[in-house]
Amino acid sequence: QVQLVESGGGSVQAGGSLRLSCKGSGYTYNSQCVAWFRQAPGKEREAVAGIYTGGGDMKYYADSVKGRFTISSDDAKNTVYLQMNNLKPEDTAMYYCAETERFAYWTCNGAIERADLDYWGQGTQVTVSS
Numbered sequence: 208q209v210q211l212v213e214s215g216g217g218s219v220q221a222g223g224s225l226r227l228s229c230k231g232s233g234y235t236y237n238s239q240c241v242a243w244f245r246q247a248p249g250k251e252r253e254a255v256a257g258i259y260t261g262g263g264d265m266k267y268y269a270d271s272v273k274g275r276f277t278i279s280s281d282d283a284k285n286t287v288y289l290q291m292n293n294l295k296p297e298d299t300a301m302y303y304c305a306e307t308e309r310f311a312y313w314t315c316n317g318a319i320e321r322a323d324l325d326y327w328g329q330g331t332q333v334t335v336s337s
Contacts (some may be wrong), residue, residue, distance in 0.1 A: 209233040209326040216331030219294055227289040227331060229304030234285065237261045240307050240315035241287045242324060243278065245300035255302070256289055257319040263312030267319050272298075273333075278297045294335045304328040 213228040229241065238261030246252040256278040257267035266278055277290040287304065305324035310317075318324060 208227045211328035211330045213304045213331040216333045220298040221337050223294050224292045231285040231286045236308050240310045240318055242305050242319045244303045245288045247300040254319050259312035259315040264316050265312045267316050296337045299335050301330040302333050303330045
């Protein structure tokens with residue numbers, strides 16, 4: 208059974224930085240399609256960033272975070288990171304990590320856009336004050 212554990216959330220002032228971590232376990236294969244989503248109170252869940260681990264140059268970013276957020280992976284640790292810089296109050300949300308092994312790297316992007324992932328973490332709260 209796949210398990211995802213997020214960490215790294217917290218409260219920062221606008222302009223600050225945080226790094227979120229998503230530690231995965233129970234994987235069957237060496238590569239996964241992993242993404243970060245967020246949901247603010249009263250708003251729909253949205254995909255923030257995604258990556259295909261284990262090879263293949265695939266990264267996904269929402270327009271709202273391009274240039275500020277960077278996703279990366281440490282395949283040896285089964286961990287995906289989300290470095291968030293220049294945080295804004297509108298980035299305040301619960302951030303969730305999600306994963307699937309059903310897609311290859313050339314279809315991972317589409318899976319993220321459809322939120323078609325199989326396993327989800329419990330989430331970590333990010334609060335940005337102005």
